[in-house]
Amino acid sequence: VTVSFQKTFSKEDIAALKSRLQRLKGQSESLVSPSPVPVSTLAELKARLDSARELSARAQQRKAERVAEEQKDSEQQGRTKPSPEEGVKLPAYERYHTLAQDVPPGLTLPYMYKVLAEMFRSMDTIVGMLFNRSETITFGKVKHGVQDMMHKRFEESHMGQIKTVYPSAYIFRQEKNIPTFSATVKKSAYQLTVEPAVDEEADGVCPVLSATRLLERRRVFHQNLVEIVKGHHKVFLATLNPPVVVPEDRLTRWHPRFSVDEVPPIPPSDLPQPPQTEKLTTAQEVLDKARALITPKMEKVLADTALKTAEKACSKEAEPPAKPTVTPTPNALKGVSQSLLERIRAKEAQKLQAIMTRNPQQEERLAMMSHLAEMARILRNVFVAEKKPTLIMELVCCRMASSYRISFSPGEMEKHLRLLAELAPEWLTVHPIRKDFYLKLNKNMNMNMVLEKLSQKMKEEENC
Template identity: 65%
Template sequence: MVVLMSRCETPSYQRYHSLAQAGPPSLCLPYSYRVLAEMFRSMDTVVAMLFNRRQTPTFTTIKQGVQDMMHRRFEEIHVAQIKNVFPEAFIFRQEKNVPTFSSSSMKKSSYQLTVEPLLPPDHSDDQLVLSASRLLERRHTFHSNLLSLVKQHHKDFLSSLVPPLSVPEDKLTRWHPRFKVDSVPPVQPSTLPQAPPTERMATAQEVLDKARSLITPKMEKALVSLTLQKEDVPQAPDVPQTAASPAQVPTALKGVSQCLLDRIRAKEVQKLQAAMTRDPEVEERLLMMSRLAELARILRSVFVSEKKPALIMEVVCSRMVDSYRSAMSTGEMEKHVRLLAELVSDWLSIVAVRKDSYLKLNRTMELSLVMDRLTHRQKEEELSQHGLPDSL
């Protein structure tokens, strides 16, 4: 049990956060990045509220407000990460004599970290406020900067593959299948202004005297003994890590022509590159086409049971929704039916009569022929999106 816990230090809901996101495949952010984006939104909201009331936002006040909004700890390291992602958002200073307006133990004469929002240079004196539209704009900028950081890690991952991949960032629509999004390193914190030292030591003897006055004799003896124990323990020599050669051929592929392996790898690289730059609308169309074969059988059954040459679109979609194995709305089913009529127009046609749309089915055409045409058309569109021929 101890071994398993040591291997999985990060909870599963964080390591596999990207897999649990709803909606179509997209450039989702790692869990830690999404949490940081939410912290920036809360911090910007608290800073804007104080700034618009002409109060000086301090880290102590911001920390309490963010923790109340998120129910999560908010420390200076998070502020340093936010500064690294979006350095143009705030101005940080260490100031004294800042009114706290609270009953905390913070002295008014002590230094405090103040946060001032950085406004664009084109504002006038009567626009010294952080409006809702400006907050939304800053939030989008922060998200874009986070996405750029993940894209850089993704670019490094693609360059480490064999053979390496190169995908333009402006055409990237999804991550590589083997790219572990939630394993991306957290954002590195930037440096924040530190309070100047209040007491200066002139000599080393003064420093030692000050340190000795802060600890008890028993604690001093414990520290000395601990230091001696560490010196007696031999240090393990550093073992150089040698990365396995990526060009090694697995045992199962020994005897296969190297030329054939290179062609297969090149084709796989081309498929992955096309998948990462594919338009989400094209992805949705291919997903719809994969369902048309089953929907065509259901549609033909509806016409056979009704025994009518034409049926209203709304009635047919409602019957097909009840018969389909997965949950689907009537509007989504209508999109599939219209796509079916587009691909096999000589089998299914749509006729508009006043405000209604009617479906007409060519019963003389065999259903097996319709299935073959749908399968062939789906394969053609998939290959055209991959940019590959039918064979190696």
């Protein structure tokens, strides 16, 4: 049995369905055909796009110019600098490493040279202070400052000696119209001025005499003094029999017979002099000027001196030339063959040359080796007193330091004991156990053999 149902719609339902249908049609039309963009909006978008393209082109051009400038700067730096590594800023301990390097301790300077080096240090300090304040540096200011610092006289001759040793340190001039603030020196008079020779900065900044530059200049001055003494030392070595030739770069101490304090003083260089305002045109004017300066008493003394000098010159011409004297052989060497004497002298010269070229580390090692023979005897007594074949290093160092004739700290005594173990390993050995070191002594070995071996090692080190 089939039952059919039929739904009836009222007028209100039909009207609602029609309104919904119209609303759906309107939405579909709006999606299919969107509303057109106004013309003004399109023009604005095109203008913005053109400006963006223009800005990007400018940015690309500036980037290309910057890259070209960097390449140009790198090429210029490559021409001026030998290697690209110099452009990297090194640490301070590498940049100022040369300031810590000194001449060998054996190359001592004469007393006059040491005083001159101290005068240069004081003068450079005064000049640096005035130069950094942009003041005109006169000799009067420098003289007053140096004499206050050193409590010694400082004259133009000392400044001339400084110029001889280090010619490129200062620039000397004669200038006038410099304010003196003194009643003794007129403003219109010429004064000797000093200016330090300092390289200009790369970026055009006014140069400054800094502490680093002062130390570098002092080191150069001291090195120049050493070079002058080396020249006199070289002349002295050439006068020996047989002559000794030592390379200057390997020289660490002077010859034992070279008297350092008898080195001649440094000759002063000429400093600028003020121009002569009074000009003498004829010889008669020169004579008149000289006679005006000399009193009658001085003129008489000069005449007597000239007569005595002429008489001495005549007597010297009359004497025959003296024959060169040959150095006689001492009486103690009579009967000794000349070849043996020459071999002994050559061996002595070779030994002195080895002493003069010995480095400070080797000298310190030899000084330590000279104490080992006596230390070996004391060390054996320490082991015998303790009745043990092995002792801790700390205990042995304390006992040795209190028993030795020279006052050594435990650390220095440990260095000597380690050197002793290095030279005589079959007699004394060092054993590291955990965090401590122990010494083991071979009591069965003959002590005389140990001392003989140490003396033999000492001779080998001295002849090296």
